[in-house]
Amino acid sequence: xxxxxxxxxxxxxxxxxxxxxxxxxxxxxxxxxxxxxxxxxxxxxxxxxxxxxxxxxxxxxxxxxxxxxxxxxxxxxxxxxxxxxxxxxxxxxxxxxxxxxxxxxxxxxxxxxxxxxxxxxxxxxxxxxxxxxxxxxxxxxxxxxxxxxxxxxxxxxxx
Numbered sequence: 001x002x003x004x005x006x007x008x009x010x011x012x013x014x015x016x017x018x019x020x021x022x023x024x025x026x027x028x029x030x031x032x033x034x035x036x037x038x039x040x041x042x043x044x045x046x047x048x049x050x051x052x053x054x055x056x057x058x059x060x061x062x063x064x065x066x067x068x069x070x071x072x073x074x075x076x077x078x079x080x081x082x083x084x085x086x087x088x089x090x091x092x093x094x095x096x097x098x099x100x101x102x103x104x105x106x107x108x109x110x111x112x113x114x115x116x117x118x119x120x121x122x123x124x125x126x127x128x129x130x131x132x133x134x135x136x137x138x139x140x141x142x143x144x145x146x147x148x149x150x151x152x153x154x155x156x157x158x159x
Contacts, residue, residue, distance in 0.1 A: 007070060007093075009101050012060035019048035021069045022062065026051075029088035037123040039146050039153065043086070054086075061105045063089070063098045073102040075109055081117040081158075082110045103136055107159075121154040133157055 023046055030043040054060070054074055063071030073087040084106055089098045110118050120138065122129040130140075137159040143152035 007063050007065050007096070007098055007101070009061055009063045009071075009105050011105070012055055012062055012072075016055065018069065019051045022051055022060075022072050023048050025069050025072060025090055026086055026088045028091055029094075032091070033123070033126065037125050037153075039149070046086075058085070059109055061102055063102055065093070071098040071102050073106060075106045075118075077113060077115070081115050081119050082106060082113070084118055084120040087120070099132065100136060117158050119156060119158050121156050123154055124152055130155065130157075 026043050026046060030041050033041050058074040058076045060072060060074045062069050068090075070093045071087075071089040074085050076083040076085065084103070087099060087102060089102075106118060119141075120133065121144070122133060124143070138157040139159075140155050140157050142156040144154045144156060145151060146153045
């Protein structure tokens with residue numbers, strides 16, 4: 001098994017041209033949610049072009065093993081905090097600390113931008129994600145419902 005030291009994280013540069021690879025990674029990483037979460041993941045609405053647009057408004061990071069993209073995360077800067085979205089780690093690399101390193105990059109960004117908090121949301125049904133984020137120091141602050149749903153569908157969390 002490869003050691004985590006062999007994986008690097010980098011901010012996505014403005015001339016980045018591997019959006020198809022990032023999209024494929026997100027689709028692989030989010031595939032296990034199909035048929036589990038309701039409503040379905042917004043990842044299904046992504047294209048290489050929408051990811052490129054997302055990176056114009058948000059700060060993105062990728063994790064690389066050699067030339068292979070094995071993880072990504074996006075952070076949207078808001079007035080008081082950063083909102084974390086589309087954290088994805090290749091299924092064959094999960095559990096190796098890559099998500100932790102990507103979240104560390106977001107925390108470093110928050111500090112550099114003077115943001116007091118980081119917020120993320122995870123779906124109610126994804127108890128494994130709740131546990132993973134709890135290990136990173138996140139705690140539930142609120143349950144929210146997607147438009148058209150009366151029951152909670154997501155959990156908001158902050159460190």
